[in-house]
Amino acid sequence: MHPINLNEPATTRPTLAESLSFTCQLGECRSELLPLLSEVSKVVSGEGSLSKTLKLVLELMQKHLQVTRAMISLYDASCDQIFIHESFGLTKDEIEKGVYYPGEGITGKVVETRQPIIVPVIADEPLFLNRTGSWDKTVDCRLSFICVPIMRGMKVMGTIGVERLYNNRQLLYLDLEVLAIIATTIAQAVELHLLERAHKQVLQAQSARLDKELKEKFKPANIIGNSKAMQSVYRMIDKVSHARTTVLILGESGVGKERVASAIHYNSSCGGGPFVKFNCASLPESVIESELFGHEKGAFTGAAARRAGRFEEADGGTIFLDEVGELSLSAQAKLLRVIQERCFERLGSNESIKVNVRILAATHCDLTAMVAKGTFREDLFYRLNVFPITIPPLRERGNDILILAEHFNAWFAKEQQADVPAISTPALNLMLNYDWPGNVRELENMMERAVLLAEEGVIHSYHLPAALQPAVLGELGEQSGLEARLSMMEYELIVEALARFQGNMSRAAAQLGLTRRMLGLRMAKYQLNYKDYRCGD
Numbered sequence: 001m002h003p004i005n006l007n008e009p010a011t012t013r014p015t016l017a018e019s020l021s022f023t024c025q026l027g028e029c030r031s032e033l034l035p036l037l038s039e040v041s042k043v044v045s046g047e048g049s050l051s052k053t054l055k056l057v058l059e060l061m062q063k064h065l066q067v068t069r070a071m072i073s074l075y076d077a078s079c080d081q082i083f084i085h086e087s088f089g090l091t092k093d094e095i096e097k098g099v100y101y102p103g104e105g106i107t108g109k110v111v112e113t114r115q116p117i118i119v120p121v122i123a124d125e126p127l128f129l130n131r132t133g134s135w136d137k138t139v140d141c142r143l144s145f146i147c148v149p150i151m152r153g154m155k156v157m158g159t160i161g162v163e164r165l166y167n168n169r170q171l172l173y174l175d176l177e178v179l180a181i182i183a184t185t186i187a188q189a190v191e192l193h194l195l196e197r198a199h200k201q202v203l204q205a206q207s208a209r210l211d212k213e214l215k216e217k218f219k220p221a222n223i224i225g226n227s228k229a230m231q232s233v234y235r236m237i238d239k240v241s242h243a244r245t246t247v248l249i250l251g252e253s254g255v256g257k258e259r260v261a262s263a264i265h266y267n268s269s270c271g272g273g274p275f276v277k278f279n280c281a282s283l284p285e286s287v288i289e290s291e292l293f294g295h296e297k298g299a300f301t302g303a304a305a306r307r308a309g310r311f312e313e314a315d316g317g318t319i320f321l322d323e324v325g326e327l328s329l330s331a332q333a334k335l336l337r338v339i340q341e342r343c344f345e346r347l348g349s350n351e352s353i354k355v356n357v358r359i360l361a362a363t364h365c366d367l368t369a370m371v372a373k374g375t376f377r378e379d380l381f382y383r384l385n386v387f388p389i390t391i392p393p394l395r396e397r398g399n400d401i402l403i404l405a406e407h408f409n410a411w412f413a414k415e416q417q418a419d420v421p422a423i424s425t426p427a428l429n430l431m432l433n434y435d436w437p438g439n440v441r442e443l444e445n446m447m448e449r450a451v452l453l454a455e456e457g458v459i460h461s462y463h464l465p466a467a468l469q470p471a472v473l474g475e476l477g478e479q480s481g482l483e484a485r486l487s488m489m490e491y492e493l494i495v496e497a498l499a500r501f502q503g504n505m506s507r508a509a510a511q512l513g514l515t516r517r518m519l520g521l522r523m524a525k526y527q528l529n530y531k532d533y534r535c536g537d
């Protein structure tokens with residue numbers, strides 16, 4: 001039995017009255033139709049959200065039409081897709097799977113053509129996609145499917161679709177007419193809901209734009225990234241820059257602590273003064289004090305001339321003490337005095353030198369734990385910890401990974417006097433899924449290498465280090481034969497197709513010229529999951 005294309009002239013279809021009289025002849029108990037329609041109309045004119053209204057309508061359909069499953073789907077013009085809004089007889093998982101493009105399956109066809117469709121026997125109908133996976137051919141072999149559009153004028157806003165046990169053709173027509181009346185009854189409420197949703201989307205876009213403008217306002221020019229996690233860092237920088245307050249910058253290695261320190265300095269009132277960086281871990285303990293505070297001629301063996309220390313160099317500006325957790329206890333005591341009194345003595349001198357220096361310090365160490373262990377002075381900790389700023393690790397910054405990757409891509413291409421290569425979608429996906437233990441520094445180094453390795457203007461996933469690759473690709477990357485190379489290309493093409501169709505495996509498979517099953521097997525080989533490519537996920 002074939003689907004009934006309701007484009008056929010109305011005269012060949014039985015009217016509602018004819019269908020009703022036919023059902024009466026059949027002795028079918030359909031006298032509930034009028035109460036059903038009147039109850040639906042009451043529900044729709046009542047108060048409440050669209051979801052609540054549609055749920056009640058579905059309940060009425062279940063009760064009066066004895067349908068097995070029913071779904072009301074809405075068309076979202078912003079992404080050109082149709083989603084199940086309310087249903088019964090479907091699990092949460094099945095509802096999530098019920099997404100169609102116009103033209104796709106029965107639901108998509110109804111939206112595209114704005115015409116209802118009856119499928120007398122689902123089992124015989126190739127157009128019925130069973131996208132939700134709810135239809136089980138071993139149990140539901142005699143089910144019919146009826147789908148009608150929800151319209152206002154010529155605008156299609158969604159569909160009502162129901163499955164019911166096949167009885168006879170006339171009854172299907174009767175159900176279709178009833179559903180068409182219900183669709184007309186709920187159309188206004190659906191239109192209102194869609195208008196409200198579109199309005200909300202406009203408001204959200206506006207607020208996102210304002211948010212972005214605000215972000216740009218606070219964002220220091222030398223720091224790339226707009227993630228929420230970095231927004232509070234920018235606000236802190238903005239708040240503290242103009243004060244002379246000591247700032248303690250915390251975060252894992254490579255997160256950008258030095259960048260934040262320079263942003264604070266250059267945005268401060270002493271931004272025109274010197275910015276002196278000193279890495280407390282870079283020198284042996286014996287020379288740290290003379291480096292920081294300077295020395296007199298002859299203060300120790302080899303001190304052939306008097307030398308100013310970093311604190312003197314920073315007078316009128318800022319000193320940035322990186323890796324402050326590495327300072328010895330004796331250097332810590334001297335640093336405490338500089339912070340408290342703003343004065344110190346050069347090694348080998350009794351003369352106190354006063355300086356006007358702002359102190360910024362940074363560490364990846366847990367200073368509280370060090371205080372507890374007695375390896376870091378508690379009083380110094382409190383002096384430094386006046387205004388702590390914690391920089392989040394890169395793995396918590398979401399899309400900043402991509403923004404930074406593009407930034408370094410352009411940067412290194414310029415440095416290597418090469419055209420800026422494109423970064424393939426699979427390569428971007430690998431970056432997003434990686435943990436980045438070395439944070440921004442690791443990403444920066446990786447991009448420098450990838451720009452060099454790029455082929456024909458593209459950075460592919462196999463140009464990234466093995467640590468980022470799924471195990472199977474990592475192994476292939478170590479091989480050099482044709483097979484390994486073909487597999488890498490296959491992986492790239494599959495990921496490109498999944499990304500293009502937002503995880504829709506049927507469409508991806510069609511584009512690749514594979515069956516869905518074949519695509520599934522190859523995705524399993526590369527440990528790919530379609531859910532990772534769904535829109536909004």
Ligand SMILES: Nc1ncnc2c1ncn2[C@@H]1O[C@H](COP(=O)(O)OP(=O)(O)OP(=O)(O)O)[C@@H](O)[C@H]1O
Nearest residue numbers: 222223224252253254255256257258259440441444
């Ligand atoms: N948001 C950012 N935008 C652009 N470049 C960044 C950003 N964050 C870090 N970088 C770059 O990453 C590298 C590491 O940054 P930085 O030296 O500031 O990190 P750090 O936290 O001070 O590291 P460490 O703890 O090892 O001293 C630098 O080359 C820096 O230029």
